[in-house]
Amino acid sequence: MSVTTEIKMTLQTLRRFTVLALFGVALSTPALADDAPKWSLAVHGGAGVLERGELTPEKDKAFRAGLDAALEAGAKVLKAGGSSLDAVEAAVRVLEDNPLFNAGKGAVFTAEGRNELDAAIMDGATLKAGAVAGVTRTRNPISLARAVMEKSPHVLLAREGADQFSKEKGLEQAPPEYFYTEERWKQLLAWRKDHQAMLDPTHLFGTVGAVALDQAGHVAAATSTGGMTGKRWGRIGDSPIIGAGTYARDGDCAVSATGSGEYFIRESAARQVCDRIAWKGETVQQAADGTMASITKIGGDGGLIAIDGQGRAAFGMNDLGMYRGAISSAAPTPRTAIYADEPSPR
């Protein structure tokens, strides 16, 4: 570490300490509590207007099984002492491969009938991040986002350039028909008829994401999405925007959001959660709720998942539901919830 970096970090620590001391709150990076989990993971599969009874029992079961599978994939990495970065990538890949969720295989269609995928990943230990927007050929966009982070000097690559980078770096390619699902196509046809922004109320915002704390105390976040049915003009949402839909910073938190992306961008939602913890001394749940309140205030909706430096998971939403789940060393069986009035797993 250079002397300049060291001085900068010391000044940052002093500034944070002063602010927190003034407000009489605890530092945001306390020593691990005795009962804190050694590792922890939370996932989401999108938020929306989910009335109880709208999902058939079979669909309810299938969504929960999808979340369970993602939790198990990430937990396997964390249990074995792997990194939070590997865990969130593994969890999101499972959700991307599941046609029920709006990411990868289950992505929604643009107005022109294409699938344009966005994804981002962030490493809380180094503040390194990678993201892609509007990609069309990569089976698992989250792995492409990671390749941008690790194999390019950039943070965000878009459209044809990102597709080309994907091929050059040897990521698994998929033909356009791989992303076709009948349900999403029907949603597009209905959208074209009525020009409604969204038609399936149970899938208003079907982004997927994961946040994790590993045994070394590092956090990471990952988000992947097909965006919105009928999107046009190269529209990009919050998911691949670092600080909006995705953010991670060791000691504070890791966040992945889902919802009306434009509002999450305007509120710097993911970064806002971490800053509330760092600068205001809020708990991760207070920070998640406070951030969702700021989204509500400007007319946005959706939800977010967050995990703090102690592995405490928090879920915030202003919709009737969010597909969500958690698992940790303290509670090592996957637990899921869908409806807003269903207790969130901790």
Ligand code: GLY
């Ligand atoms: N939150 C996903 C999007 O707006 O694209």
